[in-house]
Amino acid sequence: MQRRKIIIDTDPGQDDAAAIMMAFGSPDELDVLGLCAVAGNVPLSFTSRNLRIVCELCGRPDAKVYEGALKPLDRPQVTAEHVHGKTGLDGAELPEPTMQPQSQNAIDFIIETLRREPEGTVTLCTLGPLTNIATALTKAPDIAGRVQELVMMGGGFFEGGNITPAAEFNIFVDPDAAKIVFGSGIPIVMMPLDVTHQLLTTKARVSKIAALGTRPAQVLVEWLAFFERFDIEKYGSDGGPLHDPSVIAYLLKPQLFSGRDCNVEIETTSELTVGMTVVDWWRVSGRKPNAKVMRDVDADGFFDLLADRVGRL
Ligand code: BDR
Numbered sequence: 631m632q633r634r635k636i637i638i639d640t641d642p643g644q645d646d647a648a649a650i651m652m653a654f655g656s657p658d659e660l661d662v663l664g665l666c667a668v669a670g671n672v673p674l675s676f677t678s679r680n681l682r683i684v685c686e687l688c689g690r691p692d693a694k695v696y697e698g699a700l701k702p703l704d705r706p707q708v709t710a711e712h713v714h715g716k717t718g719l720d721g722a723e724l725p726e727p728t729m730q731p732q733s734q735n736a737i738d739f740i741i742e743t744l745r746r747e748p749e750g751t752v753t754l755c756t757l758g759p760l761t762n763i764a765t766a767l768t769k770a771p772d773i774a775g776r777v778q779e780l781v782m783m784g785g786g787f788f789e790g791g792n793i794t795p796a797a798e799f800n801i802f803v804d805p806d807a808a809k810i811v812f813g814s815g816i817p818i819v820m821m822p823l824d825v826t827h828q829l830l831t832t833k834a835r836v837s838k839i840a841a842l843g844t845r846p847a848q849v850l851v852e853w854l855a856f857f858e859r860f861d862i863e864k865y866g867s868d869g870g871p872l873h874d875p876s877v878i879a880y881l882l883k884p885q886l887f888s889g890r891d892c893n894v895e896i897e898t899t900s901e902l903t904v905g906m907t908v909v910d911w912w913r914v915s916g917r918k919p920n921a922k923v924m925r926d927v928d929a930d931g932f933f934d935l936l937a938d939r940v941g942r943l
């Protein structure tokens with residue numbers, strides 16, 4: 631497999647942290663050019679801090695962390711402390727990071743990197759609201775044609791939403807940004823709740839991570855225990871859905887996933903369904919497909935891959 635250059639745009643979040651660990655545990659396949667923090671699960675000051683904590687835990691204090699948008703494009707900020715805890719990364723005791731964020735902001739980093747690297751060689755991995763990416767696209771529309779692929783965790787269709795009956799959190803927080811991204815012409819791969827609700831952190835799966843016995847694995851297990859408690863209560867399942875690592879797993883092993891090319895439009899005005907990803911799964915609208923929408927996943931294969939990559943840190 632050719633080594634793929636990626637930018638991770640994220641709002642950590644325990645499941646974001648798991649995704650970043652998976653990426654750093656895959657240096658033969660993935661070259662992480664930079665990691666961009668965005669306001670989402672918690673305010674930007676926390677997502678930036680958390681991102682640096684995760685880099686240090688992974689033994690990557692050399693990684694480049696950039697700070698991006700402080701709030702959604704055109705709406706008040708919505709956060710999810712009720713899921714992720716006060717810091718966004720509750721569940722494990724870790725030291726404050728010593729790494730500093732880069733002085734360049736995330737938006738300019740994204741633009742500069744896409745203009746510098748050969749066309750079609752940089753993949754954007756988004757694990758949070760799409761504010762940074764939409765801002766970069768608005769400032770520099772030429773970058774859209776230079777992106778190899780944008781693989782996102784966001785949206786839901788058959789499963790509905792998780793923050794409202796119709797909307798998934800990442801899209802709900804900044805639907806205006808999502809609309810810009812889905813309208814950009816960038817090749818998009820979407821990991822919706824339909825996929826991530828199959829990725830349950832069951833006891834058997836988590837015990838395989840615990841058995842690795844390393845410090846990063848132990849911290850991940852503690853984070854997962856905190857993160858899943860909310861969803862276990864909500865869904866009554868064995869474990870909670872592990873959303874964001876689906877993005878990195880797709881880059882490493884796309885054969886774990888199946889889906890189809892669809893048109894996806896974002897609802898931005900309806901009070902009842904704002905943030906909904908309207909997926910034309912049955913191709914009844916006549917609108918052109920703009921995303922590869924995933925629907926199924928080999929969940930055990932995914933968790934084996936996660937344990938394998940965390941074990942390499
Ligand atoms: C998404 O929202 C966040 O809480 C998670 O980190 C994930 O990116 C799931 O809806």
Ligand code: CA
Pocket residue numbers: 640641642643645646670671757758874
């Ligand atoms: Ca996230």
